[in-house]
Amino acid sequence: MVAAMVMGSEKAWKKGPWTLEEDKLLSEYVSLHGEGRWSSVAKFTGLNRSGKSCRLRWVNYLKPGLKKGHLTPQEEAIILEIHAMLGNKWSTIAKYLPGRTDNEIKNYWRTHFKKKDKSSRINKKQEKRRSRILKQMKQHEQQQQQPQQCDVQSSISSHAESNNQTNVSAGTVLEDTYHPVTTMEDQDNYLPFMYQDYFPSLWPENTVEQDEGLWVTLWNLDEEIQGHRDNQFNQNAIHHNQITTSCFDDISNNLCFAKYMSG
DNA sequence: AAGTCTTGCAACCGCCTTTCC
């Protein structure tokens, strides 16, 4: 393939696939100077690549510790779980998948979880109804909105309770309330997927990764909640992000989890 | 066998935020 060159700007940076030689130069630069100062790479190494391009190449390909190959069922579960809560926050999701990049997760989501869009487009009638319902929900939420406790215990408990509710089957429209993704609906003590690797002894056997039906449900549910999540989640965004951030910031020392399990 | 579709991946683009001067 012929790498394109950008013309017309002050600097004609090289584009396209990286060569082994370029990778080597970039790796040497990072080993000497560390990550950062990407705009200096060209100056120090002679690489004809923009700082952005260098950063991207390093972060997504050259950085030590990156995992290659297919995502494991556990990793898929984590992606689903966090995406259901945070949406397309790929970099955030990537933080909880060591060795995986935001780009990789984004690509994976696009090819695996978005593929159903083509086959299950809702018709206009459904769209209209959905809009009306969401509008009603929004109004209802505005009326109901009360100062929320910034209490980790209550938040996680409510999350767990929600997860014990009946999930939404394919093709249905959310009518009353939004229930977060049901991943282990029959578990009395719902354990978020992201903790599995950290607390393997607490993870039930025969987990859902073998259950294809559940994946379908999750995918369908994700589509169903997509619109409403934008509403409700945005309204609770600050609160929710505080909770999730505090939960995830230091999993190994996870007070949230300990409190939840002890509760 | 040939054409089409799907999947996986790398890389670029544009926008926004942060940092620096």
Add this chain to the structure above:
DNA sequence: GGGAAAGGCGGTTGCAAGACT
């Protein structure tokens, strides 16, 4: 405080390879 540069992020594109028809 304000503008420029750099960094970060999400969206998108393009291509190769394999699967499918």
